[in-house]
Amino acid sequence: MAATLKTLAVDFERALLxxxxxxxxxxxxxxxxxxxxQEVIQQLIVQPLTxxxxxxxAGSVALSQVYMSGRICEGLIDDLxxxxxxxxxxxxxxxxxxxxxSHALGKRIIYSSLRASGLELxxxxxxxxxxxxxxxxxxxxxxxxxxxxxxxxxxxxxKAVKQGLGGTRTKVMVGGAPFMLMxxxxxxxxxxxFGVNAAxxxxxxxKHTVTQGS
Amino acid sequence: MTSLERVLTTLGHKEPDRVxxxxxxxxxxxxxxxxxxxxxxxNPGHVAEGQLQMLRKFGHDCVxxxxxxxxxxxAWGGEVIYRDDGPPNAGAPLISNVSGIxxxxxxxxAESRCLWKVLETTRQVKTEVGNSVPIIGVVMSPFSLPxxxxxxxxxxxxxxxxxxxxxxxxxxxxxxxxxxxNAQLQAGATAICYFDPVSSPSIIxxxxxxxxxFSVASRTLAQIKGPTATHFASGRCLPSVELLAKTGTAVLGxxxxxxxxxxxxxxxxxxxxxxxLNGLGMVDWTIAQTREKVREAIAKAAxxxxxxxxxxxxxxxxxVKDETLMAIVESVKDFGTYPIVx
Numbered sequence: 001m002a003a004t005l006k007t008l009a010v011d012f013e014r015a016l017l018x019x020x021x022x023x024x025x026x027x028x029x030x031x032x033x034x035x036x037x038q039e040v041i042q043q044l045i046v047q048p049l050t051x052x053x054x055x056x057x058a059g060s061v062a063l064s065q066v067y068m069s070g071r072i073c074e075g076l077i078d079d080l081x082x083x084x085x086x087x088x089x090x091x092x093x094x095x096x097x098x099x100x101x102s103h104a105l106g107k108r109i110i111y112s113s114l115r116a117s118g119l120e121l122x123x124x125x126x127x128x129x130x131x132x133x134x135x136x137x138x139x140x141x142x143x144x145x146x147x148x149x150x151x152x153x154x155x156x157x158x159k160a161v162k163q164g165l166g167g168t169r170t171k172v173m174v175g176g177a178p179f180m181l182m183x184x185x186x187x188x189x190x191x192x193x194f195g196v197n198a199a200x201x202x203x204x205x206x207k208h209t210v211t212q213g214s
Numbered sequence: 215m216t217s218l219e220r221v222l223t224t225l226g227h228k229e230p231d232r233v234x235x236x237x238x239x240x241x242x243x244x245x246x247x248x249x250x251x252x253x254x255x256x257n258p259g260h261v262a263e264g265q266l267q268m269l270r271k272f273g274h275d276c277v278x279x280x281x282x283x284x285x286x287x288x289a290w291g292g293e294v295i296y297r298d299d300g301p302p303n304a305g306a307p308l309i310s311n312v313s314g315i316x317x318x319x320x321x322x323x324a325e326s327r328c329l330w331k332v333l334e335t336t337r338q339v340k341t342e343v344g345n346s347v348p349i350i351g352v353v354m355s356p357f358s359l360p361x362x363x364x365x366x367x368x369x370x371x372x373x374x375x376x377x378x379x380x381x382x383x384x385x386x387x388x389x390x391x392x393x394x395x396n397a398q399l400q401a402g403a404t405a406i407c408y409f410d411p412v413s414s415p416s417i418i419x420x421x422x423x424x425x426x427x428f429s430v431a432s433r434t435l436a437q438i439k440g441p442t443a444t445h446f447a448s449g450r451c452l453p454s455v456e457l458l459a460k461t462g463t464a465v466l467g468x469x470x471x472x473x474x475x476x477x478x479x480x481x482x483x484x485x486x487x488x489x490x491l492n493g494l495g496m497v498d499w500t501i502a503q504t505r506e507k508v509r510e511a512i513a514k515a516a517x518x519x520x521x522x523x524x525x526x527x528x529x530x531x532x533x534v535k536d537e538t539l540m541a542i543v544e545s546v547k548d549f550g551t552y553p554i555v556x
Binding site: 019056064065067068102105127151153154177181 | 299301303305365370422452498
């Protein structure tokens with residue numbers, strides 16, 4: 001049976017979960033003979049990464065696999081879409097940061113996955129204070145700010161970030177363990193959305209882009 | 215029954231007078247004594263007094279001598295960042311380049327001021343409670359400590375791509391962990407909670423756990439001279455349960471994301487269960503919700519013993535109200551008296 005982008009995507013996801021970068025690279029090369037760059041990115045990278053993220057949420061894939069998959073895809077996408085190319089999608093101005101805490105893995109996963117989806121965003125780093133985050137967000141005229149936290153008190157600090165951003169058009173999506181374990185917490189801290197994985201971040205970006213454009 | 219008798223009975227998979235309940239409180243003692251969290255942890259007498267006052271106030275079944283997770287990296291030379299409304303947090307990782315693993319030297323427990331405070335707290339509470347209440351000490355597993363030593367990203371790179379560095383780091387961390395656990399037992403701890411979140415299937419796949427965290431736990435727990443409980447700090451356990459049961463641990467901390475009844479069924483008496491009330495959820499629970507959560511957990515996991523009711527994370531948030539904590543213990547008395555009535 002001849003390979004299609006759909007069948008290659010299944011093999012690609014399997015290769016990612018086995019951390020088989022060589023096989024993943026080979027499958028991308030094969031896919032490029034069947035479709036254009038954006039089509040390959042969408043079907044072989046965005047959809048498998050989304051599926052892997054959903055499987056982590058459901059408990060059938062581990063966080064280390066999500067992280068390593070994102071890193072592999074980030075490398076592949078850099079080969080397909082060099083940073084300076086115009087092929088990267090037109091998009092809102094975006095940034096990501098870890099508020100107060102030092103654990104940056106969640107941020108790194110979202111950062112890698114979004115870049116692997118052909119998007120660009122700024123990395124404001126980890127251990128960022130409320131004041132630092134507000135100042136950089138305003139100075140850079142960020143449209144969408146992703147805020148990752150590990151500790152509950154850091155999650156509560158998102159409210160101060162939102163207050164600091166009052167009057168701007170910046171939308172804030174939050175993520176991290178406290179928000180997963182307290183489903184209403186993102187509303188309590190006045191965030192605009194809560195995301196579990198990169199797929200949620202992509203949805204939020206798409207909705208925001210549509211809203212901006214309409 | 216005393217609290218210790220109650221706990222030992224359930225760990226023997228028999229039914230005591232009622233379900234034992236562990237309120238794993240670390241910061242509430244500061245509130246009780248009217249101190250800031252930093253002041254509270256600066257003096258081992260404060261923590262001992264805080265634990266004893268909470269024991270009297272809430273009437274639960276353990277003393278918990280855990281200060282905060284970053285105290286171990288503090289002993290290794292790391293920074294601790296205090297805040298007024300949550301646990302002290304680890305600062306920047308000890309080393310930024312993984313090659314720095316080669317030059318890490320484990321601290322000696324006897325020479326560490328911060329670890330001495332925990333030991334002194336343990337000795338003071340032991341003097342007061344004797345053998346009536348179990349004293350629970352804590353260690354970070356050698357396999358999970360590197361998240362604070364190296365940062366999570368660097369550590370995953372080491373696990374996947376640098377086996378020699380991984381083995382070197384585990385050898386050093388195992389030496390430290392065993393000495394630290396045994397020092398707490400010698401100071402009066404009844405059992406050691408082995409925090410090992412990286413081993414959770416939420417973090418690494420079970421096959422990788424087999425060749426890493428499982429081997430480390432098996433070697434380490436065998437040299438800890440007392441009973442141990444393995445805790446994944448909110449991470450799932452079910453996919454790795456078969457291996458976990460072979461590590462030598464006696465108790466398993468269960469995530470709020472998993473069903474207590476299913477975990478109990480799969481374990482089938484091989485390990486006891488600790489859990490799994492959602493600690494963060496407690497912040498918003500009404501008294502009625504609290505009672506229902508406790509009733510539900512007891513109905514699923516208490517029959518036949520082998521169950522200690524607790525939170526899912528091993529550290530109840532500072533923001534959880536005293537009324538909620540009291541309601542948990544009162545509900546245990548109402549719903550958890552054996553035989554359990556469904």
